[in-house]
Amino acid sequence: MIKEGKLLSNALLALGAITFSCVAPLSHAGDIQGHDHGYWYECWWTTGSASISFPSAGTYAGNFQANWSNVGDTTIGKGWQPGQTRTCGYNCGSINNFQNFGMYGWANYPNVEWYMTDMGSRGGSFKGTLNSDGGTYNVYLASQGGGAQYNDARTVWQSTGQNHTITMANHINFWSSHGMPVHSWSDGWTYAKLNVEAWGNQSGSCNATVW
């Protein structure tokens, strides 16, 4: 059992410069997650609106339909929680008005937000290139708000269509060889999902299937 009060006090000390008042939830922000046809899913967004549905999951278990409107930032996708190091297969039937698409997740100890992007990119400090699954990825290390972010972006975007793969272990091995550790792949606090991200008041949609 966590001693919440003590931990909270410690954290408040660390945040001593901040004046706290009552907790005020953000309007329009949300985080929906659950399980569908054997997969975990999550739809997270800041402002605007976003949704995930599974119109074809009865036939294609890993299928999802993501929609977003006038969104501040959103990450929507389907995959596995806890995260797994696996060779992910996916089809992407349609996608528009997005920033990046590919495998995405978080790891803890240390905090890492990671991207294995097949379409789009995020950028950061260039660390090198990785050849995997028939393509070359530029690997970037970025920080945002004090957290590390590993951004792998395929130099030639993968097309929409069938039977693409992302061999996660190849990416993780590159990171660990280049001072970008992901410690907790066996830890329950991580997830990995086939994900679409959009921000900047965009509205769009994506239909994809993971396995």
Added chain:
Amino acid sequence: MSRGLRFQIILSGFLAATVVVLALHQSANRLPAPDSAVTGPGAYAGKAGAGLAAARATTSAKSRTLPNYSGIGSASARRRSIIDQLRAMGVPNEVLALVALEDFESEWDGRFAACWGDPASMERVQLEKDLSQDAAMRAALGEKDFKQWDTKAMLWEAMSTPVDVTPGEAESIYALKKNLQQRQFALEQARIDGTMDRAQVLAAVQKSYADYNQELKAVLGEARYAKSQQLDDDFTAGNLRYELASVNPSDSQFQGLFKADKQWNTALAELDPGSPNYLEQFKAANEAHDQAYAQILGQDAFRNLREQQDTGYIQMKKYENLWGLDDGKIDYVYDTMNQYRKAVGDYQLQVRALQSQGQDVDWSAVNTYLQKLTGQTQQALQNTVGQDSFSSLQRNSVLRWAGAGFRPTYGGAPAQ
């Protein structure tokens, strides 16, 4: 291989495949579906079947110029026949491989179609396909051409920057890559069969890659290994110079920073992720690195560097007027978010410590606490920068909260 050459090869492959597919498709449209006696047991009854029918039709129409496929009863034999004919027409091996691979993928579409609705079956079919790919490609191309094509692909994956290797070394690297591949397949099989649990598989994957890295280093030697993995001084110094452009260090400062980076990378590489002290050691290595940087550059320049590496900070400076910010508010947001992340990280450390001591963790309380911490930080930011500016920061993803990264939801039933 240059990107241009690779592109040419892929384009050629695509064109060749398109010609084949179009020919088959057009012919298939003219014929009824093939009967099962012709396709035979085990043959793919979808695209390959159509291809077989098409091939039969094409044969009758243009028997002097196109392949004769009559009597070919399996997808593998049909594929081999197509490849042989294309080879006889002078199509290069790289293109033949792409055509064979595309046909192999099509063959498996039918298998996948039968189990799309069942994730467990999908996993098994995917593994079965992965396991059979080499044999199928070998059968299509022949041993010699398969080996040539596969070796090139494996060496390309093995080296981010190509280095010169002898034929013997190339053979060794190929063997290492294939061995790694087989180990991954075996671990995937174990995961699917339930003979290893998730944590065991993950640990084994990490170990197999670590072993592979060491074995590759043994084949290439330190210098060529470092170059091939873009870990050599030339490459890393080039990256560092680019990163440090905003602080314009002197030569001596650069040398000091480069040395600090090397020490940091060495320290990180020596850490054992399985060690109970891993996090403390990781934190210590990072702090030592930051201290070295601050000492060499001075506190102000170091802070400036860190700010310039922070995508949120860069965005805030760029849109300062548009978002109603000023330098003071930007600094406040930047500092607050760093403190927030640090507080979350420290909290994680404490939870981790409790876990490692075998204590039960109340995940609901953990979640509640993290939500509270996030909410309070958001409120503090709103109070200081104002609601409009805060909304702009939120909308543009400058403020990224740890929430999405903290998912201790063991209560669910994660798919395995």
